[in-house]
Amino acid sequence: MRELTAVAATLVGATLLTTYAEPETALLLRHLYLVPVIVAALRFGLIGGGMTAATAVLLDAPRVFATIERDGLTQPAAEHLITFVLLIGAGALVGRLAAAAHSQRQRFETLLAVQRALTEEAPLEVALQRVRACLAARLGVGAIGLIVRQDDRVAVAGGGPLVAGSLAAEVLETGRPQFVPDVGGGARPRRAFVAPLLAAGEPIGALAVEREGELTAAERGAIATLAAHCGLALENARLASRQRRFTEELAERIASATATKSAFVAVASHELRTPLTALLGFSELLAKRTFETAEVQRMSDVMNRETERLVRIVDDFLDLSRIERGFELRLSRSRVDVAAAVASAVEVLRRAGSHELVVECEDALPAVDADADALDRILKNLVSNAMKYSPPGTAVRVAARARDGAGVEFSVHDAGRGIPPEALPHVFEPYYRAPGVGSARGAGLGLAVVKSLIDAHGGVIDLESEPGRGTRVTFVIPASLP
Amino acid sequence: MWALEQLWIPRRASVFSDTPVALVVGLGSAWFAAASLANAGWLPSAVVEVVALTATHGALLAVALAWGAADAGVRLPQGSAAITVVLIAAGATAGALHEWGGLALMATPLWLAGLAFRGRLRGLGLGRGNSVRPIVVGGIIGALLGGHLLFSASQTLGYPLRAESWLIVLTRWTYDLGANVISAELFFRGALFNRLQRRWSFGAAAALATALSLIRYVSDPLLPGVVEVVVGALFYITVLGGINCWLLWWSGSLAPGLLSSALFFLAYRLLAVG
Numbered sequence: 027m028r029e030l031t032a033v034a035a036t037l038v039g040a041t042l043l044t045t046y047a048e049p050e051t052a053l054l055l056r057h058l059y060l061v062p063v064i065v066a067a068l069r070f071g072l073i074g075g076g077m078t079a080a081t082a083v084l085l086d087a088p089r090v091f092a093t094i095e096r097d098g099l100t101q102p103a104a105e106h107l108i109t110f111v112l113l114i115g116a117g118a119l120v121g122r123l124a125a126a127a128h129s130q131r132q133r134f135e136t137l138l139a140v141q142r143a144l145t146e147e148a149p150l151e152v153a154l155q156r157v158r159a160c161l162a163a164r165l166g167v168g169a170i171g172l173i174v175r176q177d178d179r180v181a182v183a184g185g186g187p188l189v190a191g192s193l194a195a196e197v198l199e200t201g202r203p204q205f206v207p208d209v210g211g212g213a214r215p216r217r218a219f220v221a222p223l224l225a226a227g228e229p230i231g232a233l234a235v236e237r238e239g240e241l242t243a244a245e246r247g248a249i250a251t252l253a254a255h256c257g258l259a260l261e262n263a264r265l266a267s268r269q270r271r272f273t274e275e276l277a278e279r280i281a282s283a284t285a286t287k288s289a290f291v292a293v294a295s296h297e298l299r300t301p302l303t304a305l306l307g308f309s310e311l312l313a314k315r316t317f318e319t320a321e322v323q324r325m326s327d328v329m330n331r332e333t334e335r336l337v338r339i340v341d342d343f344l345d346l347s348r349i350e351r352g353f354e355l356r357l358s359r360s361r362v363d364v365a366a367a368v369a370s371a372v373e374v375l376r377r378a379g380s381h382e383l384v385v386e387c388e389d390a391l392p393a394v395d396a397d398a399d400a401l402d403r404i405l406k407n408l409v410s411n412a413m414k415y416s417p418p419g420t421a422v423r424v425a426a427r428a429r430d431g432a433g434v435e436f437s438v439h440d441a442g443r444g445i446p447p448e449a450l451p452h453v454f455e456p457y458y459r460a461p462g463v464g465s466a467r468g469a470g471l472g473l474a475v476v477k478s479l480i481d482a483h484g485g486v487i488d489l490e491s492e493p494g495r496g497t498r499v500t501f502v503i504p505a506s507l508p
Numbered sequence: 509m510w511a512l513e514q515l516w517i518p519r520r521a522s523v524f525s526d527t528p529v530a531l532v533v534g535l536g537s538a539w540f541a542a543a544s545l546a547n548a549g550w551l552p553s554a555v556v557e558v559v560a561l562t563a564t565h566g567a568l569l570a571v572a573l574a575w576g577a578a579d580a581g582v583r584l585p586q587g588s589a590a591i592t593v594v595l596i597a598a599g600a601t602a603g604a605l606h607e608w609g610g611l612a613l614m615a616t617p618l619w620l621a622g623l624a625f626r627g628r629l630r631g632l633g634l635g636r637g638n639s640v641r642p643i644v645v646g647g648i649i650g651a652l653l654g655g656h657l658l659f660s661a662s663q664t665l666g667y668p669l670r671a672e673s674w675l676i677v678l679t680r681w682t683y684d685l686g687a688n689v690i691s692a693e694l695f696f697r698g699a700l701f702n703r704l705q706r707r708w709s710f711g712a713a714a715a716l717a718t719a720l721s722l723i724r725y726v727s728d729p730l731l732p733g734v735v736e737v738v739v740g741a742l743f744y745i746t747v748l749g750g751i752n753c754w755l756l757w758w759s760g761s762l763a764p765g766l767l768s769s770a771l772f773f774l775a776y777r778l779l780a781v782g
Contacts, residue, residue, distance in 0.1 A: 084656055091664040171509045185509035193516040208706035209510045213633060213760030215706045218511045234511035239757065240710045 029069045033078055036062040041085045053102055056086060056109055063113055067121035071128065075121030079113040086110070133248055136164045137255050144263040147270065150176055153263060154183035157256060165249065167235040168216070173198065174223065174231035174260060185234070194220050194232045201229035203250050209236065217241035221250040223257030230257055290457045290470065297339055301332035341403070342471040345478065346456055355482040357397035361506040364391045364426050364434050367398065371405035372424055380418045383409070386425040394434050395506040400479045407472045408438040408499050416442030416496065433485070433504040444493040453489060476501075523703055526578035531589055532567045539563040558600040560729070565687040566593035568695035568724075569616075572632060573623075575699040580631030588623065595619055599686055603679070610679040613686025620690060632698030633762035646755050646764025647771060653751070654775025657744055665736055667779045677777045684773040693752065693769055696721040698762045701753050710757055718749035737781055748772055 040058040047055055059082040067075025090106045097103070143156035154172045162170045162184075171185035173194055180188050180198075188195055197204050197220040208215040216238045223231035233253040235241070308325045311317075317325070345355060365387045372383050394401070405424070412422045423439040445453060449460035456474040473489075480487045480501050491497040542559040545551040570589035577584045585591075595616045602609030624634040661667045670677050696717050704713035725731060725745050726738065752765035 088656075088660040088664050091660060095664050095666075169509050171512050173512065182512065185512040188512050189515065191515045192513065193511040196516060204516075206511075206516070207708065209514070210706075213630070214757065216510070220511050234509060236510060242709065 029065070033062040033066045033069075036065070037078070037081060037085065040082070044086065045089070049102075053105070056106065059086065059109075059113055060116060063117045064120050067117050067119075068124045070121070071125035072118060072121035075117030075119075075124075076114070077117075079117030082113050083110045129244070129248055132164060133252060136161065136252060137259075139164065140252075140256055140259050144259050147263075147267050150174060150181045150264075151183065153260070154181055157260070158183040161233070161252070161256075165235060165252075167237040167241070169234075169236040171234040172223075172231065172256075173234070175229075176264075193218060194234050196220075197222050197232045197234075198229055203246070203253075205241075205246060212238060214238045219246050219249060221246075221253035223260060224254050225257050225261035230261060286457050289459075294339075294343075298336065301336045301339075304332040305329055305336075338403075338406075339471075342475045345475050346471055349478045350456070355400075355478060357400055357482055359395050359397050359483075361393040362396045362398050362401055363393055364436075367401050368405060368424055368426055368436070371402050372409060375406065375409050375413065378413070381413045381416065382419070382421040384421050384423045386423060388427045391426055391428055391434055393506045394503040396483055396503050397479075400483070401503065404476050404479050404501070405436070405438075407476050411472055412438050412440035412442065412497070412499075416440040428505075429502060433502050435500060435502045437498055437500040439496065439498040441496040444495055444497055445489075445491040446493055450489065450491065454487075519707070523700075523707065526574050528570050528574045528589055531570050531593070535563040535567045535570075535593065554604045558597065558604050561600040561687065562593060562597040564724075565691040566596050568691040569593075569596070569620075572691075572694040572699040573629075575703060576629055576631030576694075578631070579703065582628050582631065584623070584628050588628075591619065592616060596687055603683070607675065607679060610682050610686075613682055616686050617690050620694075629698075631702075632694055633702065633756055633760060634694075634698065635761075638761045638763045639759070642755060642759030642761055642764040643767055646766075646768040649751055649755070649764075650768030650771030653744065653748060653768070654772045657740070657772065658775050658778060661740065661779050661781075665740075667781055669778050670780045677774075680777045681774050684777065685770060689766060689769045689773055692721055692724065693762060693766050696724070696749065697752050697756050697765050701756060705753075705757060710753070714750055714753035714757075717753060718746055721749050722746060732781055744772070744776075 037059070040055065040062070043058065044052045044055045059079075063075060063079045063082060066078035086106075087110070090103060090110075093100070093106075094103050139160040140157050143160050144153055148156070154174060158170060158172045161172075169184070171194070172183045173185075173188055174181050175198060182188055188198075193204050193206060201222045201224070203219070203221040206218040209218050210216075216236055217240070218234065218236045219241055220232050220234040222229040223233060233249065233256060235249060308329050312322065312325060348355065368385055368387055372385055376383050409422060409424060416422065420441045423437075425437045425439070427435050429435045445460050449458075452458045453460060454473050454477040457470040458474075459470040477487055480503070483503050485501055485503045487499065487501040489497065489499050539556075539559050542551060542556045546553055546556040569592045573584060573589050573592065596613070599610065599613030599615060602612035620629065620634075623629050625636060627635055629635065658669070662669065700720065701713050701717035704716060707713075722742065722745050725741055731737065731741060748769060752768060755764040755768065756762055
């Protein structure tokens, strides 16, 4: 308002000076009109400069026309007319340049503000609201909306849900900006312009603006450029956020792997040390002292059992190592009699005498196409697991039954403490030990190796457990071809 | 927000859709017939003047009413266009018969004001509840432009004021209020510019609407054929047309433009031109 008053006062002042000055002086003083014209052009742009120049011409014209009417088109009068042209030209040109510079500066400031709004990590909807607030404060439009497509959803800021067939949906689909000169229904035309937010040349969203009144081609161009920059900024923010999440996830995984490795090293060294201690102890005793034959026999049995345990642990390590490195397990498959395989595996474990091992095999079971040693390891692993996690004296049931066309279904059922539900998805993972296993020995390899061996046979394994009621492990091995 | 929430159907209607072609052609034919008959000496020239005035302003108003109603989706009372034409014809006839008869032309703006009051002219930017500020701005602009005309014409070109013959001023201004100003503003601003600005930019719409209104005024037989008057008309009609377009664009109402035109033409009628 102060600038407007100053411009008006200068115009009036210049008019008064030129009116009351001597004709020769007035000819020079008319150039004073340039001052308010340029000030208005710098302050109010093209319209301000043009209107001030037009007002100056209107104020000065009667005197010039009177001179022309009186004396004809003299040289001073012609110069005066040229001054009019200069005034309008200067007002328009300076106003246009000032408007362009202002718009350029505003665009850069808006971009900076958008970048700043996206520096803090936030959910997409919050980031969009921030960008929208930035744009709304600077673009000077009536309504502004931002939509961004992410995966299968569309996030919207500044409007209701995106309707299929709307202008914004069209732009999101085609990636081309759209301008509607009037959306209709108002006393004044309401312009709508939607520009795509582009990332790597693809539309990832759209910036929609609406204004009652004019939305010039230059403004639309600026908004389209701004939308492209916003698209890049949003994409960068999205990538940065994704990278941060990935880094955090990676760090979590490394920490978890380190913890697992430490736990594994502790458990494995304990598992290896136990049989080794027994072997070392008994071998030292045998070397230093003389025992009865029966005692020597007992010691050698213990040493044999511990050696077998050691071999089993090392075999498990080797198998798991092969699997983790991406190698397939080598199986030597043949027709294996199921009842004999079950009886053999159970018989070895029955010697421990701690549990009642019940075998329930159907009559006339078909032979399976399996690696006999692998099947033996699977059964021994599952039965010894069942014995390990169920109280002494309870029954462990080992069953086998034919499954039509699918092979033979084996099951090992114990009445032990069971596995907590949250641990069930992880029981087949290597090195995993369910919480609450207490002092039970194990490296967390058994079930992982069992699953790998069953997978290698083309079979399936399933585990059901109810805390306090026991666990049932079921697996199927394909039948042998007749 | 419309761009997100509403279905977008690209505009198909042309600028000239909903034009009452039959009425316009009928009025044009009547004018041509009257002029031909007068040329042959079978009709007095006063009749041709009445027919020409009716045809020009009647056609402009009929088209404006039809376009405005279609654009706003309102229904006009049956035969509104015909009533408007008849009122202008009656006013023109009365004006030709008696020096006070021209006052009858005021029936047209009264009839249109009734339509506007009932909300039937909102497509042309006329209705109830206009805010005062744009009307004041329109009044100031009209007074300034009229004042400038009076000052420059009297000081530069030496045209005297018609202070002593106020009846002539009144009757001619009545013609402006009853036919000239309302037909020009309703058609060139309320209908044409309004339609154009909803399709093009303000600049393009204002330029075309003002250029067409300029043609209408320059080709008006009532405009004295003196060079300085024609040049002055070109200048002032251009400025007035541009400003009135801006007033409608700015306020959404035709009332400020009507007031500025009315005041400017009052200044024009005060000058002893023609």
